[in-house]
Amino acid sequence: MAEIQFRSISKRFGDVEVIPDLDLTMPDGQVTVLLGPSGCGKSTLLRMIAGLETPSSGEVRVAGRVVNDVPPSERGCALVFQNYALYPHKTVRQNLAFPLRMAKVPAAEQASRVQAIADLLELSPLLERYPRQLSGGQRQRVAMGRAMIREPEVFLYDEPLSNLDLELRVRLRLEIARMQRALKSTAVYVTHDQTEAMTLADQIVVLRKGRIEQVGAPLDLYRRPANLFVAGFIGTPRINLFPVSALEVGANGTRLDLGPVSLQVPQRLAPTVRTVGFRPEQARLGPPGPGEVALRLEGCETQAMEHLGDRAFCYLRSSLGDVVVLAPSAEARLSGTLDLALDAASLHFFDDREQALH
Numbered sequence: 001m002a003e004i005q006f007r008s009i010s011k012r013f014g015d016v017e018v019i020p021d022l023d024l025t026m027p028d029g030q031v032t033v034l035l036g037p038s039g040c041g042k043s044t045l046l047r048m049i050a051g052l053e054t055p056s057s058g059e060v061r062v063a064g065r066v067v068n069d070v071p072p073s074e075r076g077c078a079l080v081f082q083n084y085a086l087y088p089h090k091t092v093r094q095n096l097a098f099p100l101r102m103a104k105v106p107a108a109e110q111a112s113r114v115q116a117i118a119d120l121l122e123l124s125p126l127l128e129r130y131p132r133q134l135s136g137g138q139r140q141r142v143a144m145g146r147a148m149i150r151e152p153e154v155f156l157y158d159e160p161l162s163n164l165d166l167e168l169r170v171r172l173r174l175e176i177a178r179m180q181r182a183l184k185s186t187a188v189y190v191t192h193d194q195t196e197a198m199t200l201a202d203q204i205v206v207l208r209k210g211r212i213e214q215v216g217a218p219l220d221l222y223r224r225p226a227n228l229f230v231a232g233f234i235g236t237p238r239i240n241l242f243p244v245s246a247l248e249v250g251a252n253g254t255r256l257d258l259g260p261v262s263l264q265v266p267q268r269l270a271p272t273v274r275t276v277g278f279r280p281e282q283a284r285l286g287p288p289g290p291g292e293v294a295l296r297l298e299g300c301e302t303q304a305m306e307h308l309g310d311r312a313f314c315y316l317r318s319s320l321g322d323v324v325v326l327a328p329s330a331e332a333r334l335s336g337t338l339d340l341a342l343d344a345a346s347l348h349f350f351d352d353r354e355q356a357l358h
C-alpha cells in the first residue's frame with residue numbers, strides 16, 4: 001500500500017503563500033494527475049511528496065506514515081523530471097544499473113533487473129550505447145528506467161515529456177500509461193497539458209492558485225465540470241461559453257437571452273444562471289431532433305478549420321462571438337446564418353459565482 005495523502009498542507013515561500021490549505025488523497029496503485037496553469041503549485045506539491053520541499057504546515061503521508069521528517073532518499077519515491085540527467089560517459093546498461101550498484105545489489109541480480117527494465121521499455125537493442133547516441137525519447141526512457149529499477153513504491157513525474165516533439169510525446173505518454181498499468185505502483189504526474197491528463201489519469205486534480213478546483217476521473221471532469229474554470233480547462237477545443245443576459249422560466253423549460261439570439265432549453269433553471277456552455281463536439285449543423293435544442297448563429301465567418309479526416313472543427317466568428325463546431329469536412333468554410341442542433345442533456349450552466357448547476 002502506498003497511498004499518498006496531504007492533510008491541511010500549506011506552503012509559503014517567504015511572504016508568498018503558494019498553497020493556502022490543501023487536503024488530497026492519491027490512491028494506492030493509481031495515477032493521479034495534477035493539472036493546472038503555470039505557477040499554480042503543481043511542482044511544489046510534487047516536491048513536498050518527494051521531500052525536496054518542506055510544507056509550512058500540515059502533514060504529508062505515504063502509506064499511512066507521516067513523512068514530513070523523512071529524508072528524500074528514504075521515501076521510496078522515484079522522480080522523473082523534464083530534464084533527464086544521464087551519465088554521459090556511461091552506457092545505457094551502466095546508467096540503468098547505477099542505482100543498483102549504489103545499493104550494493106549483487107551483480108547477477110543487477111544484470112537480470114537491467115534486462116527486465118530494458119525489455120519493458122524496449123531499450124534492449126540500445127544497452128551498449130552512450131546517451132549521446134540516443135534520441136530524446138530514448139534518453140527519456142532510459143531516465144525512466146533508471147528511476148524504475150529500484151522498484152519504487154511511488155513514481156513522481158514532473159512534466160517529463162514537455163521537451164519532446166509531439167509525436168514522441170504521444171507515443172511516450174501511451175508507454176507511461178501502459179507501464180503504470182503493468183506496475184500498479186502509485187504515481188503522481190504533473191502537467192499543464194489536459195490531453196496528457198486525460199490519457200494518463202485515473203484521477204485528475206485541477207488546481208488554480210494553490211487551490212483544488214475539482215478532483216475526479218477524466219470523463220467526470222469532462223461531463224460534469226464543477227465550475228467555469230474546470231469547464232474551460234478540460235476538453236479540446238475549448239468549450240463554447242456564452243453570457244446569459246436574461247432568462248425566463250416557463251412550463252416547458254427556460255428561455256435564455258444570449259444577446260442577439262435566444263436559446264430555449266428543456267431544463268427549468270435557477271434565476272442565478274449567468275453562463276451557458278456547449279462543447280464543439282456536442283453541436284451539429286441542422287434542425288434539432290429529439291433531445292436537441294436549436295441555436296441560430298448569424299453572420300458567421302470561418303476563421304480556421306482543424307481537419308480530422310471526415311470531420312473538422314470549424315472556428316467561427318458570429319454575432320454571438322467566437323464559436324467552435326464540429327462539422328463534416330465537406331461543409332468546409334461555413335458562413336452566413338447557421339442553424340445548430342445542441343444536445344440538450346450535455347449543455348452546461350453556470351451561476352453568478354461561476355459554479356456549475358447540474
Ligand SMILES: Nc1ncnc2c1ncn2[C@@H]1O[C@H](COP(=O)(O)OP(=O)(O)OP(=O)(O)O)[C@@H](O)[C@H]1O
Nearest residue numbers: 013016018036037038039040041042043044045192
Ligand atoms: N523557491 C521558491 N521561492 C519562491 N517562490 C517559489 C519558489 N518555488 C516556487 N515558487 C513560486 O510558487 C508558485 C508555484 O510554483 P510551482 O513551481 O509549484 O508552479 P507549477 O504549477 O509547477 O508551474 P509550472 O507549470 O510553470 O511548472 C509560483 O508562483 C512560483 O513562482
Ligand SMILES: [Mg+2]
Nearest residue numbers: 042043044158
Ligand atoms: Mg512545475
